Amino acid sequence: MSGLRAAGQEVGVTSPVGLHRVVEPAGVLPQAAWRLDARSEIGPNEVRISVERLNLDAASFRQLRDKHGGDGDAVRAEVLDIIATRGKMQNPVTGSGGMLIGTVAQAGRRSPLGLKAGERVASLVSLTLTPLVVTDGLARWDGLSEQVPCEGWAILFARSIAAVLPEDLDPQLSLAVLDVCGAPALTERVVRRYVAERAGSGPVAVAVVGGAGKSGSLSLAAARRAGAGRTVGVVPTVAERDALVAAGLADEVAVADARDPVALSVAVTSALGVPADVTVVCVDVPGCEHGAVLATADGGTVVFFSMATSFAAAALGAEGLAADVTMLVGNGYVPGHAELALGLLREVPGVRGLFEARLAAD
């Protein structure tokens, strides 16, 4: 996919990380800014996208829906107000954003992203740092779903990432996969390292907490592809258990409340026969840190992808348990992440089935 490329360090007329778009406070990066300058004129290393659809972050949409008691008009009004006020879509309570798809309207001649006008793309950097203007008042959105049909424009910096949408897949399916593509890519990298270090002296055991979800199902498939010898998906309900068993993505499926540390560690250890070498946390509820640490073997690694992760709870929890585990902040960017995730969707029927069922239910 030649349209996907991380930008290098090239310095153009404007800042590769978008500092010139920060209005206030001065000196911070766009993600930390309160307000961005979303003017449509682009610098020579920027790209302007004609936006077609926003995909709000799940935590952000849930907060807005709950705040307004499910009143879609009120949700729409607040999203419009946020974008108009801040020049980007960043929920002030959750701090999260989402992503977008659209068409390349103009690519600056010094943009390193390799995009051409007319290409249909998804932005793989968060809406929290993407200058955005909405021009249609979100008239086609009922405020009742994370999927927001939208007219307007957005700006990509030199050091942004965008993927050209594949022609063989429904755009909404691609968007759902690209939204979480960092998780399987990092899981694949971590598991592969354990497999290489173990060098056949025993199977690598992997637990994915939230294994039936979007990032979770992709991470299970990635772990198996990377050579995991034994995998367990942990889910919160019998319905999700049945779906994950049917998808065939894990050797074992266990039902447990991930917020209960003893229940989670017992579920994982019982299913795998041993604590996990790698535990991947993909559930967006607070309070899963201690259970994940307890479920992981000494010398193992916990990868936290949940935005609800508490840094202090993880750090102090592992120390308090005298647990020699490596804990990774789930970085949403790993080179090649989009291709890897789309490849899993294409090649693993169980992944595709879960994604299509989820989209159909939305």
Add this chain to the structure above:
Amino acid sequence: MSGLRAAGQEVGVTSPVGLHRVVEPAGVLPQAAWRLDARSEIGPNEVRISVERLNLDAASFRQLRDKHGGDGDAVRAEVLDIIATRGKMQNPVTGSGGMLIGTVAQAGRRSPLGLKAGERVASLVSLTLTPLVVTDGLARWDGLSEQVPCEGWAILFARSIAAVLPEDLDPQLSLAVLDVCGAPALTERVVRRYVAERAGSGPVAVAVVGGAGKSGSLSLAAARRAGAGRTVGVVPTVAERDALVAAGLADEVAVADARDPVALSVAVTSALGVPADVTVVCVDVPGCEHGAVLATADGGTVVFFSMATSFAAAALGAEGLAADVTMLVGNGYVPGHAELALGLLREVPGVRGLFEARLAAD
């Protein structure tokens, strides 16, 4: 140091992680609990300590001091109230605790910690999960310092960690080192891996943000011992710069505001000649995540030891910068961490000088 040992998974009459001491809410681990049962009777795998001194976490003490406008009596009253109410010292605002020193009063016959009655020890697990009772009303504390002379008792679980205080060092000096001993141990491990992987094909460059502080100075010494080819310590003031230069712990010393991402990354890259392979964040102020990521080379690692780290800012920041960096939650426990840190204090005069100056100033 035979008195230092992590407990295994042995199950005694009481829970090795202290679940039986949790009063509310039920089912969580002691660190996440609101209230612990701090009764003095111990289980067969527990240890009771006669407490001599508490060392409050810096962030916690600062919050209390600021809240009460520097009124020591009010600070003391609140600390007493917290301990009486919660059965442990955990600041409800910062969530942090600290550590303690004391003497082993009674060691259960099935305790795996290897402690004997009469030994003088420091607890290496946080006060946030340690059952604690104060019996002297903290009468010898003026409420104006993190060091709290104290009479009372505390309980260690089977899976706790304690270090016998070395006889060749002042106890306060040992305590200050043990308080942060996870940082140099993890830094040493990470840097050593980069050195091994590079295998002489070029020097490994290390940046320590907050290099003149306790965890920072130890981390600089650990990085050098692990084979770092080039090191920079970043400090916020000219006074700290002069102190760190005099200590001779880093090849370069740079002054920069770590909350300013561009300033921090320019300072590191200028000093090292390249971005850092390993960046260690040891400053207890919020907002350093983006600068640390920007200062780190692709393929590099950021280790966050600051309790002020925001998980979301780190995760979304790296993604937004398309930065292929590994981000570690600084686990306070690494096997051998106490011996490693005390060894650096004994063997590196610059470290000892900074610690002694800091204790003298308190």
